[in-house]
Amino acid sequence: MEDYDIDELIEQLEYDEDREATIAALVEIGESAVPDLIAALENVIWDVCDGAADALAQIGEPAVPALIDTFAHEFRHVALNASDAVARIGEPAVSALAEALNDTYDPVREYAVRALSTIGNSTHAVVPALIQALGDDEIEIRTYAAVGLANVGEAASDAVPALIATSTDESDRVRQHVAFALSEIGTPEAEKALSEL
Helix, strand or coil, X not given: CCCCCHXXXXXXXXXHHHHHHHHHHHHHHHHHHHHHXXXXXXXXXXXXXXXXXXXXXXXXXXXXXXXXXXXXXCCHHHHHHHHXXXXXXXXXXXXXXXXXXXXXXXXXXXXXXXXHHHHCCCCHHHHHHHHHHHXXXXXXXXXXXXXXXXXXXXXXXXXXXXXXXXXXXXXXXXXXXXXXXXXXXXXXXXXXXXXXX
């Protein structure tokens, strides 16, 4: 492996002509680049933030704990970039994201369920965590949980009882997404529940 200067590579993320090679070099550095890449998510230059998120997603599982810690960041765009990067990591991040649903800080749970709902497109492993999130006190979190279960589709049939229980939610938005999730799951039990809403 070449001897790279991490700070210099992060600065180079701003320039399109070197972008892919720069990201590849940061990924090659791996876990030791994670703290600097997390800091780069705060950069005022969008290309640097986006490149850092791409590199973190490609580094994969070793970046997950630091990315989840970033969900509590004071700036929403930084936490959102971290959530998007974790979602791109996919299934290796599911158990850590499920654990983050137990955090007492609402934004941490929100970004965790956002990532899980995106991962839902590609794996059934998110279903238990999304079922848990349906019971959260926060409307936004329940909404993303229903969206995620809709993304999983028929493979989320285990969630039908929890969706039925959430179909009387106080929030119209949650109820709408629950109905959509039931229609996307499409099992006889889900269809029956949908017809009774």
